Amino acid sequence: MEGSTIIFYLLAILxxxxxxxxxxxxxxxxxxxxxxxxxxxxxxxxxxxxxEFIAAVQIVVYVGGIVVLIIFSIFxxxxxGEKLAQQxxxxxxxxxxxxxxxMALILLQLYQYEFTxxxxxxxxxxVMNIGTQMLGTDEGGYALPFEVVSILLLAALVGxxxxxxxxxTKTN
Amino acid sequence: MLMSVELILNSVNLNFIAFNKxxxxxxxxxxxxxxxxxAIAAAEAAVAIAIIxxxxxxxxxxxxxxxxxxxx
Numbered sequence: 001m002e003g004s005t006i007i008f009y010l011l012a013i014l015x016x017x018x019x020x021x022x023x024x025x026x027x028x029x030x031x032x033x034x035x036x037x038x039x040x041x042x043x044x045x046x047x048x049x050x051x052e053f054i055a056a057v058q059i060v061v062y063v064g065g066i067v068v069l070i071i072f073s074i075f076x077x078x079x080x081g082e083k084l085a086q087q088x089x090x091x092x093x094x095x096x097x098x099x100x101x102x103m104a105l106i107l108l109q110l111y112q113y114e115f116t117x118x119x120x121x122x123x124x125x126x127v128m129n130i131g132t133q134m135l136g137t138d139e140g141g142y143a144l145p146f147e148v149v150s151i152l153l154l155a156a157l158v159g160x161x162x163x164x165x166x167x168x169t170k171t172n
Numbered sequence: 173m174l175m176s177v178e179l180i181l182n183s184v185n186l187n188f189i190a191f192n193k194x195x196x197x198x199x200x201x202x203x204x205x206x207x208x209x210x211a212i213a214a215a216e217a218a219v220a221i222a223i224i225x226x227x228x229x230x231x232x233x234x235x236x237x238x239x240x241x242x243x244x
Contacts (some may be wrong), residue, residue, distance in 0.1 A: 068219060
């Protein structure tokens with residue numbers, strides 16, 4: 001095996017294993033930490049595929065933002081060391097069945113479809129290429145979705161402030 | 173639940189990037205989808221955590237089973 005294949009399998013094992021632990025762990029803080037490792041593993045996979053920009057975005061947004069937010073909210077709302085209640089067996093069975101059916105469907109589709117890789121020369125995913133296409137208004141440009149996403153982020157920002165404000169006036 | 177949603181969105185992102193790299197390397201559409209999914213996931217996580225903290229303030233618990241006033 002080559003070195004890069006070994007690195008890929010190591011990263012995949014890290015991602016999948018810590019993802020599994022994050023879902024099955026009974027202590028919510030531990031599962032947040034496992035989620036952190038899983039996200040780092042996914043960022044490593046992006047680096048492995050030489051999509052450095054996405055990897056950087058992944059680390060900044062997920063590892064630096066969302067996981068910290070989740071850990072903060074766990075600290076604010078949960079007593080430390082408290083174990084989550086065990087789910088009912090029926091629920092566990094049904095969740096396992098549903099995820100197994102989804103996986104079987106996707107694997108069936110993947111193996112039936114014959115993939116043909118395009119032979120055209122690759123565009124390098126550099127920051128310059130990404131920027132030109134993201135703000136381009138001609139064919140293949142992503143200017144409109146970009147603006148829609150910025151509106152969505154603004155709406156989420158305002159919504160969070162409104163949700164946080166309402167209880168303050170109530171408690172006062 | 174929120175963490176599971178993050179995991180699912182991340183796996184979708186990984187699929188987008190991998191298929192983009194190995195099947196259509198001359199285009200960057202999968203990459204843009206990934207960027208937009210990350211942005212939407214960030215917005216979703218922020219709003220969901222605001223709601224959860226609000227729920228904790230009013231119910232002293234974040235268990236969804238306890239917030240059942242409007243259920244019936």
